[in-house]
Amino acid sequence: MTMASRVLLVLAVALVAAAGSCSASWELNIRMPTSASQRLHAAMEDGAVHVAPLIHALRPLLGSGGEMGSLGGVACDSWLLGVEAHNVRGWKTIPAKCEGYVGHYMLGSRFRRDSKVVIDEAIAYAEGLKLAGNGKDVWVFDIDETTLSNLPYYATHGFGAKPFNATSFNAYVLEGSAPALPETKRLYNKLVSMGVKPVFLTGRTEDQRVITETNLRRQGITGWMNLLLKQPGFKGSAVAYKSGERQKLQDAGYAIVGNIGDQWSDLLGAPEGSRTFKLPDPMYYIG
Amino acid sequence: MTMASRVLLVLAVALVAAAGSCSASWELNIRMPTSASQRLHAAMEDGAVHVAPLIHALRPLLGSGGEMGSLGGVACDSWLLGVEAHNVRGWKTIPAKCEGYVGHYMLGSRFRRDSKVVIDEAIAYAEGLKLAGNGKDVWVFDIDETTLSNLPYYATHGFGAKPFNATSFNAYVLEGSAPALPETKRLYNKLVSMGVKPVFLTGRTEDQRVITETNLRRQGITGWMNLLLKQPGFKGSAVAYKSGERQKLQDAGYAIVGNIGDQWSDLLGAPEGSRTFKLPDPMYYIG
Structure with a gap:
C-alpha cells in the first residue's frame, strides 16, 4: 500500500468513526483518582506508560502522529526530540516506521x-x-x-x-x-x-x-x-x-x-x- | 481577515462539512495540488504557516496541546523543543499559557x-x-x-x-x-x-x-x-x-x-x- 492510499484509508476510517461518535479517535481518559499524590506516585512507580492523570482528559489516539509508536517500538515524536536534543546520534536513516511522521512534520x-x-x-x-x-x-x-x-x-x-x-x-x-x-x-x-x-x-x-x-x-x-x-x-x-x-x-x-x-x-x-x-x-x- | 478569523472560518467549514459532533476538532485539510514540487515551493516561499500538504490530511486542531499556540503567540510544543535543543535559554518561568501544555506533557x-x-x-x-x-x-x-x-x-x-x-x-x-x-x-x-x-x-x-x-x-x-x-x-x-x-x-x-x-x-x-x-x-x- 502506498503512503497516499494509507493516508486515505486512515481518513476514511476517521470519517466513519466521526459519523458515529468521537470515541474511535479519542481516548476518554477521565479516571478520577482519590488523591493527586497517590496518582503521581503510582504513575512513577509502576513503570508503565499508561499514565492516566485527571488533566489529560482528552488524548488523541489517531491523527498526524501524535501518539504513534507509543505502544511499543519506536515513538517517532520521542525519537525526533531525541535527535534534536542530541541524545540520538550516528543514525544512517530515520526509523522506517517514521517516514510518515517525518513527512508530516516537515x-x-x-x-x-x-x-x-x-x-x-x-x-x-x-x-x-x-x-x-x-x-x-x-x-x-x-x-x-x-x-x-x-x-x-x-x-x-x-x-x-x-x-x-x-x-x-x-x-x-x-x-x-x-x-x-x-x-x-x-x-x-x-x-x-x-x-x-x-x-x-x-x-x-x-x-x-x-x-x-x-x-x-x-x-x-x-x-x-x-x-x-x-x-x-x-x-x-x-x-x-x-x-x-x-x-x-x-x-x-x-x-x-x-x-x-x-x-x-x-x-x-x-x-x-x-x-x-x-x-x-x-x-x-x-x- | 485576521489569522484568527480565518481559522474560525476553517473550523466552521469543517463543522458544517463533517455533520457530526466530533469532527469539530479536525481540520479536513485535503487540498489536492497539481504537483508536489509546486506545492513545496509555494509552501516555502509564501512565508505563511498554513502549509497544507496532501499527506497532512488530518490535523488535530483541538485537544491536548497538539497545535495550540500555532496561530500566534507561543507554540508550546515548539517552545518545549526549543528548550530541549538548547535554543531557548535563561527563562525564569514557563510561558504562562503553557502551564496546561507542560502539565499534559509531564x-x-x-x-x-x-x-x-x-x-x-x-x-x-x-x-x-x-x-x-x-x-x-x-x-x-x-x-x-x-x-x-x-x-x-x-x-x-x-x-x-x-x-x-x-x-x-x-x-x-x-x-x-x-x-x-x-x-x-x-x-x-x-x-x-x-x-x-x-x-x-x-x-x-x-x-x-x-x-x-x-x-x-x-x-x-x-x-x-x-x-x-x-x-x-x-x-x-x-x-x-x-x-x-x-x-x-x-x-x-x-x-x-x-x-x-x-x-x-x-x-x-x-x-x-x-x-x-x-x-x-x-x-x-x-x-
Missing part, C-alpha cells in the same frame, strides 16, 4: 513553527548584542537545511528513510533550485541590517561554489561576507572541518557572535561562536 | 516516552563501552528531574509557571519523598551491574545530604560511589560548579564514561564526560 506546520521559535530566539539574542561595529562581527550560517531547504528532494526520497544517495542528491543540488528557509532568511536580513556579516560554512564542496551562489541569489539571499566550502582532499569529521574554519575566522580577528545550523556538528567544537542555534532536522544526521 | 505519556528514548540510547551506548574495569569507570548522574522526580511538587506549583520558591521547594525536598524516575533507575541498575560506578553530582546543598541519601534509598537506589553536593559559600554558575567537580574526578584518575542530566548546565563545560544525555525538563531552567 510538510505540515510543525517544522515551520519549531523553526520560528529558534529564529525568534536568535533575533532576540542578536538585538541584545553589543557589537564591536568594526566590520569584524560575523554570524556563521550552515547552508543545507539551514539557509536552503532540500525538502523538495527529500520529499521524493522517503524523508530520510532511504540511505543517502550522493549521485541523485548532487544532481538535485546542481539544479540550484532549493528554496530558502523563510525563518532563516528573516534572521539573515536582520543581521545584515545590523551590520553583522554572514559567513556561510557548508559541507558542500568547492566544485559546487557557483551553483550554490546562484541558488542563494535566486532565493534573494545576497551580501554575505564569505562562502566557505569544503576543499578537495579534506578528510576529517564535520566537527573538525567546521570548528577549524571557525578557528581561522577567529584567528583573522573576526568575532563569531552567532552560529546556526541544523546539525549538532555545525555547532560543536571550539570555537563554537558566542551562541549557537539548532534548527530542526529529522531527515538526516551528519556526525 | 503527567501524560509523552514525558515517559521521551525519557525512554534517551535511556534506551544511553543503555545501548553503555553496552558498547570498552571499560577499563579497574574500578575507575564512573557515570555522573544529576539528581533532581534526573534520578528523582519533583513532579509531585511542581504539579501543585503550576508546572514551572510560578516563580521558583526556595522555601516551599526545600520543604518538599526535606520530606525525602520524591519518586525515582523509572527510566533513569533502569540505566543506573544496568551500569552498576556492568561495574560502572555512579557518581551523583547535584546542585542540592551539603546540608541536604542525609535526606537526599534517605530519599534515594527509599526509592531503591543504592550502591553509588559518591554523592557530591554543593558546598556552603560556592558562588559560581552551575556549569562552573559541575564541570569543576568533573575535573576533580578526572584528576583523581576516574574515567567519566557518561553523564546524564535534565539541564544543559549538567552537561556543558569540559570535561563533559565521554558522552552526555539530556532528559526532558520543560518545568525549569538552570543556567
Whole structure:
C-alpha cells in the first residue's frame, strides 16, 4: 500500500468513526483518582506508560502522529526530540516506521513553527548584542537545511528513510533550485541590517561554489561576507572541518557572535561562536 | 481577515462539512495540488504557516496541546523543543499559557516516552563501552528531574509557571519523598551491574545530604560511589560548579564514561564526560 492510499484509508476510517461518535479517535481518559499524590506516585512507580492523570482528559489516539509508536517500538515524536536534543546520534536513516511522521512534520506546520521559535530566539539574542561595529562581527550560517531547504528532494526520497544517495542528491543540488528557509532568511536580513556579516560554512564542496551562489541569489539571499566550502582532499569529521574554519575566522580577528545550523556538528567544537542555534532536522544526521 | 478569523472560518467549514459532533476538532485539510514540487515551493516561499500538504490530511486542531499556540503567540510544543535543543535559554518561568501544555506533557505519556528514548540510547551506548574495569569507570548522574522526580511538587506549583520558591521547594525536598524516575533507575541498575560506578553530582546543598541519601534509598537506589553536593559559600554558575567537580574526578584518575542530566548546565563545560544525555525538563531552567 502506498503512503497516499494509507493516508486515505486512515481518513476514511476517521470519517466513519466521526459519523458515529468521537470515541474511535479519542481516548476518554477521565479516571478520577482519590488523591493527586497517590496518582503521581503510582504513575512513577509502576513503570508503565499508561499514565492516566485527571488533566489529560482528552488524548488523541489517531491523527498526524501524535501518539504513534507509543505502544511499543519506536515513538517517532520521542525519537525526533531525541535527535534534536542530541541524545540520538550516528543514525544512517530515520526509523522506517517514521517516514510518515517525518513527512508530516516537515510538510505540515510543525517544522515551520519549531523553526520560528529558534529564529525568534536568535533575533532576540542578536538585538541584545553589543557589537564591536568594526566590520569584524560575523554570524556563521550552515547552508543545507539551514539557509536552503532540500525538502523538495527529500520529499521524493522517503524523508530520510532511504540511505543517502550522493549521485541523485548532487544532481538535485546542481539544479540550484532549493528554496530558502523563510525563518532563516528573516534572521539573515536582520543581521545584515545590523551590520553583522554572514559567513556561510557548508559541507558542500568547492566544485559546487557557483551553483550554490546562484541558488542563494535566486532565493534573494545576497551580501554575505564569505562562502566557505569544503576543499578537495579534506578528510576529517564535520566537527573538525567546521570548528577549524571557525578557528581561522577567529584567528583573522573576526568575532563569531552567532552560529546556526541544523546539525549538532555545525555547532560543536571550539570555537563554537558566542551562541549557537539548532534548527530542526529529522531527515538526516551528519556526525 | 485576521489569522484568527480565518481559522474560525476553517473550523466552521469543517463543522458544517463533517455533520457530526466530533469532527469539530479536525481540520479536513485535503487540498489536492497539481504537483508536489509546486506545492513545496509555494509552501516555502509564501512565508505563511498554513502549509497544507496532501499527506497532512488530518490535523488535530483541538485537544491536548497538539497545535495550540500555532496561530500566534507561543507554540508550546515548539517552545518545549526549543528548550530541549538548547535554543531557548535563561527563562525564569514557563510561558504562562503553557502551564496546561507542560502539565499534559509531564503527567501524560509523552514525558515517559521521551525519557525512554534517551535511556534506551544511553543503555545501548553503555553496552558498547570498552571499560577499563579497574574500578575507575564512573557515570555522573544529576539528581533532581534526573534520578528523582519533583513532579509531585511542581504539579501543585503550576508546572514551572510560578516563580521558583526556595522555601516551599526545600520543604518538599526535606520530606525525602520524591519518586525515582523509572527510566533513569533502569540505566543506573544496568551500569552498576556492568561495574560502572555512579557518581551523583547535584546542585542540592551539603546540608541536604542525609535526606537526599534517605530519599534515594527509599526509592531503591543504592550502591553509588559518591554523592557530591554543593558546598556552603560556592558562588559560581552551575556549569562552573559541575564541570569543576568533573575535573576533580578526572584528576583523581576516574574515567567519566557518561553523564546524564535534565539541564544543559549538567552537561556543558569540559570535561563533559565521554558522552552526555539530556532528559526532558520543560518545568525549569538552570543556567
